[in-house]
Amino acid sequence: MQAPAGYYPQQPYYAPGWTQAQTQPQRHRGRKIALFATLAVVVLGVLGTVTAAGLYWWGTQPIGDVTSPTSATARQVRAGHCIRDLPADGSVGSVTLVPCSDDHEAEVLGSLRLDDGPWPGDDGAAEAAAWCEMDNDHAAAGYRPVVWTPSRQSWTQGDRVALCIAWLDD
Structure with missing residues (x-):
């Protein structure tokens, strides 16, 4: 089969120093997402624990003289x-x-x-x-x-x- 007149095959041109893009499967993307999610859960857990401990501590501190409700x-x-x-x-x-x-x-x-x-x-x-x-x-x-x-x-x-x-x- 012959290409029609005026048809140019779509061949990419790579200038000197350019390389052809290599598409590699992203094997570690799922691991990165899982690691990020785990880290986020740990950070939120620590912040929640610190906040709860702070509120508990604050609720046990004696109140001195009362000047308003x-x-x-x-x-x-x-x-x-x-x-x-x-x-x-x-x-x-x-x-x-x-x-x-x-x-x-x-x-x-x-x-x-x-x-x-x-x-x-x-x-x-x-x-x-x-x-x-x-x-x-x-x-x-x-x-x-x-x-x-x-x-x-x-x-x-x-x-x-x-x-x-x-x-x-x-």
Whole structure:
């Protein structure tokens, strides 16, 4: 078969110093992607762990004098703090601390450090309740004692403090 008139075969021309492009299969591309994905997962895991540890640490640091409404975890509350609204019975996540000159429902009277060992459960609550006493002024004003003790979860995280709180439910 002969090429039609005016047809030039499409042969590439390579100038001196140029080379013909070699197409090699990219054998390692899948490995590179897997390595990058693994590295990304590790980096994100480390960042997540550091962030969680930082937030946990921040949530356990005591709060000093309260000059304006401040959100606090139960582990940050100390004697002398006033709590705007006491949460319902059960696990206490966070509360709002207010200056004691503001309207508030409860005052933290004191704290008791519980002994190390296994989680005391009801025994720890009973010990803290026996220790928690209000002064005559609080009792005369109608305050009732409330005791916060560490939950099983917070106990495993090192929480050993029970709080004695004077609560006025009205």
